[in-house]
Amino acid sequence: MTTSTSSKGSLQLFPFLDLKAQYRTIKPEIDAAIQRVMESQQYILGPEVESLEKEIAAYTQAQFAIGCASGSDALLLALMALEVGPGDEVVTTPFTFVASAGAIARLGARPVFVDIDPITYSLDPGKLETALTPTTKAIIPVHLFGMAVDMDSIMEIANTREIPVIEDAAQAIGAKYNGRAVGGIGLCGCFSFFPSKNLGAAGDGGLLTTNDPEFADNLRVLHNHGGHSKYECEVIGMNSRLDALQAAILRVKLRYLDAWTEGRQKNATRYSELFKSRGLDRILGLPRVQTGCTHIYNQYVIRAPQRDELKAALRGCGVPTEIYYPVPLHLQRGFSYLGYKPGDLREAEAVSREVLALPIFPEMSAGQQDLVVNAIATFYGTRAFAP
Ligand SMILES: Cc1ncc(COP(=O)(O)O)c(C=O)c1O
Structure with missing residues (x-):
C-alpha cells in the first residue's frame, strides 16, 4: 500500500480525500476541456459557463442556475438580492461551515443561531419558530454533510410568516428530499464547487439555483457588477463569476x-x-x-x-x-x-x-x-x- 503525508506532516496510509485518484480516472477528458478553453481564449462567462448552468439546472431540477465565484459568494448574493442589511436578522444553524453565517454578518445583518437536532446535526425545526422576529429577513438551513434538512417543517413555518428560505446546499448537490432535489425547495439554493465537494472544481466556484425568474434576474445582475449590460450600473453588485475554465472542468465531472x-x-x-x-x-x-x-x-x-x-x-x-x-x-x-x-x-x-x-x-x-x-x-x- 502506498502512503501519503498529511498537510501536518504525519504519515498516512491513504489520504482523507484522494483527488489524485479521481483525476487519474478522467485525466484525458479534463485535459481536453482545459485545452478547449485555452484555444477559445474565452475565460469570462461565455458558452462553457452557460452550458454548465443549464446542465446543473437540469441536474438539480431548478428552472434557473447562475454560476458565481464560490459557495460563500452564492450565499452573499442571495442575501444581497433580498436586500438584507443592517437591522435585519437572518436565522441559521451554529453547526456548519463559517460561510453560512459569515455571509449574513458580512452584510451587516445579525446571524441568529437556532440549536440543532442531535441526530441529523441540522437546524432543529422545532426550535425555529421562537427564533423568528419581525426583523427576520431570511432563514438559511444547511443540508449538512450531504443530507437534506427537514424542509417540509421549515417551509411550513417560513411560508406562514412569508420569510424567504435560502438553502445552503454547498455540501449536498444531488441530495433529495421527498423526491425533490435540494436547492429548489426554498427560494434559492447555494452550491459550492470547492475541490472537496462531491462536484469539485480545480479551485473555487459556486452556483445559485432558483425557480423564481425575478430573483434569478436579480442574481444575474448582482453577480456581474450590478447591470444587465456592460458599463451599466443599476444596483451596486460585485464581480462574482464562475470562471470558464472551472465550468469546463465541472462539465466533465458532472457526468460522473x-x-x-x-x-x-x-x-x-x-x-x-x-x-x-x-x-x-x-x-x-x-x-x-x-x-x-x-x-x-x-x-x-x-x-x-x-x-x-x-x-x-x-x-x-x-x-x-x-x-x-x-x-x-x-x-x-x-x-x-x-x-x-x-x-x-x-x-x-x-x-x-x-x-x-x-x-x-x-x-x-x-x-x-x-x-x-x-x-x-x-x-x-x-x-x-x-x-
Ligand atoms: C455548508 C457550507 N456553506 C458554504 C460553504 C462555502 O463554500 P465555498 O468554500 O465555495 O465558498 C461551504 C464550503 O465549504 C460549506 O460547507
Whole structure:
C-alpha cells in the first residue's frame, strides 16, 4: 500500500480525500476541456459557463442556475438580492461551515443561531419558530454533510410568516428530499464547487439555483457588477463569476457525479455494516438517513466518545480523519460580538465535542475501509477484525 503525508506532516496510509485518484480516472477528458478553453481564449462567462448552468439546472431540477465565484459568494448574493442589511436578522444553524453565517454578518445583518437536532446535526425545526422576529429577513438551513434538512417543517413555518428560505446546499448537490432535489425547495439554493465537494472544481466556484425568474434576474445582475449590460450600473453588485475554465472542468465531472455519489453511498453502507457487525454501533453514533431523504455523503460523520483520543490514535495508525466542526459558530471569536455564551446552544456544543469525519471518497477501497474500522475497533477494545 502506498502512503501519503498529511498537510501536518504525519504519515498516512491513504489520504482523507484522494483527488489524485479521481483525476487519474478522467485525466484525458479534463485535459481536453482545459485545452478547449485555452484555444477559445474565452475565460469570462461565455458558452462553457452557460452550458454548465443549464446542465446543473437540469441536474438539480431548478428552472434557473447562475454560476458565481464560490459557495460563500452564492450565499452573499442571495442575501444581497433580498436586500438584507443592517437591522435585519437572518436565522441559521451554529453547526456548519463559517460561510453560512459569515455571509449574513458580512452584510451587516445579525446571524441568529437556532440549536440543532442531535441526530441529523441540522437546524432543529422545532426550535425555529421562537427564533423568528419581525426583523427576520431570511432563514438559511444547511443540508449538512450531504443530507437534506427537514424542509417540509421549515417551509411550513417560513411560508406562514412569508420569510424567504435560502438553502445552503454547498455540501449536498444531488441530495433529495421527498423526491425533490435540494436547492429548489426554498427560494434559492447555494452550491459550492470547492475541490472537496462531491462536484469539485480545480479551485473555487459556486452556483445559485432558483425557480423564481425575478430573483434569478436579480442574481444575474448582482453577480456581474450590478447591470444587465456592460458599463451599466443599476444596483451596486460585485464581480462574482464562475470562471470558464472551472465550468469546463465541472462539465466533465458532472457526468460522473452520480457514479461518484453511488460510490460514497456504497462506502457509507459498508462502514455502517462493519460497525454494526463489530458491535460498535452501541458506542458510536452512526449517520441516520431520515425518511424521505437521500444522503450524498459529502462526509461520513460519526459521533464518538473520547473523540480527541480516538482521532489521535487513528493518526498514530496512519488513518486520516477530520473534525467538522470543532467549535460551533456562536462560540467562535469572530461572532463573539453577538453575545452568545457556552451553554446557549447545548446540542451544537455537545455534538462539536464528539463528531469525527471518516474518509469516504468514492475511490476508497474495501481494504482501506477495513483499516479504518479496525483501528476504531482496536481503540474501543473490541474484538480484532477478521476479514
Ligand atoms: C455548508 C457550507 N456553506 C458554504 C460553504 C462555502 O463554500 P465555498 O468554500 O465555495 O465558498 C461551504 C464550503 O465549504 C460549506 O460547507
